[in-house]
Amino acid sequence: MECISQSNCAPDWLPQAARWYLAHTEDGCSLRELARKEGCHPSTVLRQVRRVETRRDDPLVDEALARLGAARRTAIPQEESHPMTARTRPAQATEDDTRITREARRILRRMNEPGAFLAIARDMEKAAVLREGPDGHTTRVAVVDRAVAEVFALKDWIACKTRGRVTIYQITQAGRASLKRLLAAEAAEQPGIAETSSSFGDQHRDWETRTSEKAERIRYNRAESPLSILGRRRDKDGTPFLSPDLVAAGERLREDFEVAQMGPRVAQNWDRFLTGSERGAFQPGRGPGDGPMGARDRVASALRDLGPGLGDVVLRCCCFLEGMEQVEQHMGWSARSGKIVLRIALQRLKRHYDGLGDSAGMIG
Template identity: 80%
Template structure:
């Protein structure tokens, strides 16, 4: 008894979960047999199959799976052969991989613009990318084939926002990450760079340039800290979940935490090199470990003020850069409750720094 998955060479763009779903529903492969082929537990295959099944409420996903399922049924051997010995073969899609990459860069870039969305009407071969301007006027910025839009939906690059005679789609987080990776790969190819790992790292980066008194331009990654990610999310009222002052308080604690990890200074002290004739001279109370020691005292003071619970979540999220799901699992909290506790902790931390004032001793 042999069960064969849909050929990966025939559908290189087809997600793994969709391949397992088609092999189970159209090819007659059992979940245990699929798990044996994939080398995983049957519950893992079951979750992927169920996830694809629940997504069939999406019109584009349902039409894509129906089309692929029809191709699989026509490619199956006669009925007298047991279904478990059948080999599913699905013809190559009408779009090549190069076309898919090119269309994805063009369409996802447009959908990533503010106020942009994809509109698909019933029985129409084309889908339109529309963008709503500040004055409420809607303009068409791109057109894409319906078959290509089905591929986007099946790969979870776009998600259905509203259904009706005209179905509205918007770009997902996975779609934005894919767009970043494609643009990074395209830029690397233009520059002749052969680093294959850079595009996957670039999809998690959100570069920002800021001005500083000491340096004209500072380039940093806004997506490095979980606080920056939560600061860009909106609540039901459309306001940021974390206000900029709360994010600044968390980054202030992280800066002290990083300074506290620095060892004793063994080279010359350049702090007062440009301050006068006594530059480089020894200052009372400024020993070789004064910087890290002072930072450790400030971190300990802030955590003592927050107390247990609030101090734990702030330390793990701001200093250890742990995600909310990881913090909730470690603390034994329910899902989506950690960010509420984090916001309360950051509010307390902000009050702590306001009470300290100039005594906070920040280096920034």
Template identity: 65%
Template structure:
């Protein structure tokens, strides 16, 4: 028990769990079964983590970081230094990761460095005799520009977290941002923005990494306004994953497909110089009869505009408003309920009824085969 407590207390809190298990096994000598009992998992799970960390020691930054953390635990018999004489001094003293870094420092540096690495043709370069790593970017004229520098210990932490990966080992090793690094960058930016503006997304930072926020200008009875929406996912797709009390999807696949058909036509119809159009006019009595492009309508593919106008006229006010806001403008259900003056949690019921009517409109007008684009 004392050995396990000492292993936990000497490791920094930001270390990934797999790295922590690897160090406890290799440096502290804890068996895989003992670690499995401590973590409440199977021994094979611990073994997979340990083997993966061992295979990553070919990465120079990962190997340096694990060696430094091993010395911090008081043993220092890492594979990188086991063959070195005891009296040989290191060429460059390696700082202790646990003493220099904390969660706030790593997050601050990640927002700065990962943002640069996410740019095209950018890599992080480091050599054994360099105290700091440099972010380099290849320019169109063939030259290379240094975009940022970062402490070696911070780069080691990025490698341990699998935010960067070695793509070209050698005298000067180069690293690229990984998919996990891009997700972490989005998560950190979302958390920072939510903290600055006091938004609700601060409570769900991991969900923020899958969002792609954008803004669109729409016009209604109150005049033009800008709407912030998640371009990566629509409210209909979110409802399509929910299930009712019987375990059935709240929206069937046919209803989700109908919503995507309307959104596709809506996006096609907005191609052209005027992107922000007043689509609410299709829901008013004056424009429900016919659609005349020469009367100031939207520019773009005429067939897509006519399909959207026909669908909205068929749905009429109320149902048409709901699909327009949720399927086309990608407004959330709560925002749509407030704009329409409805009670809370009524929007999803109205949206399902509207999509059922929209599905019938498509079946009666075009049949099961959707019209071809163009």
């Protein structure tokens, strides 16, 4: 059986995994045929199709796939009699994409607020975005069509939290990343002279402004450091996985590390940070004016106090800015064990800095 052309039946916003799923279930295309057309391995298509199938427990995802499947069965493939007409994009598709983009900026921005969630009943044509305040009072902040909410769920921008007569959805990490891309693209469209930016790069940035000791406002990217990302995660009881004092200890080591890179041979010889040589011995008499030499000594003293293993994970995560998965691969550890070792190392590092007191000679 010949597969129906996906470009004629599927909207442009439909994710690739959902396209494969509909082509397999509705058009009868085999997994090998889909893989051959896409130029990938059949196991890749199989994993994506299975993932979409398991997501049909989500009411909005199930309704969206059912609606798209019914439209696909009734669609009549257009004859591509002329190459120019085959490349012409329907005006309705452009309007749908514009509407989804506009609604995504409005709804995802609201759902990204603290305490916000989307609620939708079984037979309601509209979904409401509600926000729970500190006093427990719930306020409605936005309303969106059910069809648009189905698109959000199918694109994995929102995920089902509780099911029942009223189903509750929350924004996902993919939804937050998409919101950053959409807002960055909207800012780039504004008139005036602005710096060229990449929307896909902006999704990995988390800008924040703080005031230094000199009353200077500093704008920095919180998502640049893996330590800051772990500091925002919470355990099951709601407490932060890394307390602020542990994050501060890691950033303190990173500050010294950045200053020490101005010294000679630091960029070529990393062994001196881990071997504990006499050249890197800490001398309490040195102060902030020692510059790269004093910073290098403070880093060497901290890593020597941590020892092998703990010093390695702190150096890679806090100074080299490597992610946890990359650290676990380098160290040969099992998955999801690196963050536990990192927390132990930061506790030891905090104790090291507490023991130094004012003699640490920090510059900031």
